[in-house]
Amino acid sequence: MLSLEEAQSRAQDLVTAARRAGADAADAIYACNASTNVSVRLGALEDVERSEGEEIGLRVFIGQRSASISASDMNPATLATLVERCIAMAGQAPEDPYAGLAPEDRLLKKKLPALDLTDPFEPEPSDLRARAMIAEEAARAVSGVTNSEGGGAATGRSQMALATSHGFAGAYAGTSHSTWVSVLAGTGADMQRDHASHSVRHIEDLDDAEAVGTRAGHRAVARLKPVKVGSGVMPVIFDPRIGSGLVGHLIGGMVGPAIARRSSFLLDSLGEALFDSGVTIIDDPLRLRGLRSRPFDGEGLPVARRKLIDRGVLTGWLMDSASARQLGLEPTGHASRGGSGAPGAGITNVHMEPGTPSPGELMADVKRGVYVTELIGMGVNGVTGDYSRGAAGFLIENGAAGHAVSEITIASNLKDMFRALVPANDLAFRYGMNVPTIRIDGMTVAGG
Numbered sequence: 001m002l003s004l005e006e007a008q009s010r011a012q013d014l015v016t017a018a019r020r021a022g023a024d025a026a027d028a029i030y031a032c033n034a035s036t037n038v039s040v041r042l043g044a045l046e047d048v049e050r051s052e053g054e055e056i057g058l059r060v061f062i063g064q065r066s067a068s069i070s071a072s073d074m075n076p077a078t079l080a081t082l083v084e085r086c087i088a089m090a091g092q093a094p095e096d097p098y099a100g101l102a103p104e105d106r107l108l109k110k111k112l113p114a115l116d117l118t119d120p121f122e123p124e125p126s127d128l129r130a131r132a133m134i135a136e137e138a139a140r141a142v143s144g145v146t147n148s149e150g151g152g153a154a155t156g157r158s159q160m161a162l163a164t165s166h167g168f169a170g171a172y173a174g175t176s177h178s179t180w181v182s183v184l185a186g187t188g189a190d191m192q193r194d195h196a197s198h199s200v201r202h203i204e205d206l207d208d209a210e211a212v213g214t215r216a217g218h219r220a221v222a223r224l225k226p227v228k229v230g231s232g233v234m235p236v237i238f239d240p241r242i243g244s245g246l247v248g249h250l251i252g253g254m255v256g257p258a259i260a261r262r263s264s265f266l267l268d269s270l271g272e273a274l275f276d277s278g279v280t281i282i283d284d285p286l287r288l289r290g291l292r293s294r295p296f297d298g299e300g301l302p303v304a305r306r307k308l309i310d311r312g313v314l315t316g317w318l319m320d321s322a323s324a325r326q327l328g329l330e331p332t333g334h335a336s337r338g339g340s341g342a343p344g345a346g347i348t349n350v351h352m353e354p355g356t357p358s359p360g361e362l363m364a365d366v367k368r369g370v371y372v373t374e375l376i377g378m379g380v381n382g383v384t385g386d387y388s389r390g391a392a393g394f395l396i397e398n399g400a401a402g403h404a405v406s407e408i409t410i411a412s413n414l415k416d417m418f419r420a421l422v423p424a425n426d427l428a429f430r431y432g433m434n435v436p437t438i439r440i441d442g443m444t445v446a447g448g
Helices: 004-020 076-092 126-141 209-222 240-256 256-260 321-327 359-363 414-420
Strands: 024-039 046-060 064-072 146-163 169-185 192-200 232-238 280-285 306-310 350-352 366-374 386-397 400-413 419-424 438-446
Touching: 004 024, 004 046, 004 076, 004 146, 004 169, 004 386, 024 126, 046 076, 046 126, 064 076, 076 359, 126 209, 146 209, 146 366, 169 209, 169 419, 192 209, 232 240, 232 359, 240 256, 240 306, 240 350, 240 366, 240 414, 256 321, 321 438, 366 400, 400 414, 414 419
Parallel strands: 232 366
Antiparallel strands: 024 046, 024 146, 046 064, 146 169, 169 192, 232 438, 280 306, 280 350, 366 386, 386 400, 400 438, 419 438
């Protein structure tokens, strides 16, 4: 794997070549990664996979015309051809008055922030195998678990470099360590499946493999013998591992391209109180060891911690430079970029601030409701906000979660759900997007 300096130089060289070939402006992104994944099943080694790859993407501008292209072959002759083709494509592209690099005066010029994203320790395949074995063995040891879909452990390292023709060049790296296991409980038609996993930047932060496996086993067993739920309007409580999806739908309506296309259910909601005043949602790209942390965005702009929802109020849109120009606003440092294509807009480490009640207090007054631990399907309309998802979890009766439930549908409208949302006090940072336990009253639940 290249050093960060070499990765950055590779991107800069491609930009220089594009400018020499006639591009008015250009940027290039270089990415490489290497990972090792070991999986086991029923106590036996199933697979050891090692993958390495690199990709470089070039975007060029000729006037208001632009094109992008990518390649995984770093041979100089290949890259020279890539430049020629990209410029030829740009010459034939339609004009776009909003296309262009990020504003030069907004580029990150100071030293990159240190985010502690790389772990010098790299486990051997034998270490990964041992961890996977422990996790699966612990899951299978839970009474009621009858079969396994397997367990695994992985480690990886990735690097990203970005260079632009108007003065930005930067690169950063990150490592990952993860453990997972998925098992089945019960027999025949009554079998139920569940899983557990954990991923971190530094291995010292990784959950004990036995704990991961035990969690998966207990989750699968708890889902046995589901009961039917009568249809009706009732409170729904979302487990933290799936409640983040609600924030994901919010983000989907906040990104600049959706606003510019007028295809968001949040149009005309800027500055409005979408949630109760007790709800604050934060995007923090600078969190130390964060799974989605980064020192700059996909266009070379600085990034910063920002309240997306401040005491219930929608504070603004998440914009790359193109959507900002179209809306007559400024980019916000939320540009995201792949190997090819123009940047889009997205978030990094997002979390909802915890509320006051405990999870137990959150459901204490629920006479009849549902505690949801799994969502199925993609029945969410990003234009209207209509929400309908298949779900599974547990029936809440008289303030306590009891029998498992499955094959139900929960439905409402996202704006109505946001207004009714109440967070518990159990926020934990385990994923790229984190929320506490969430309660939403007034949802329509349809039984299977």
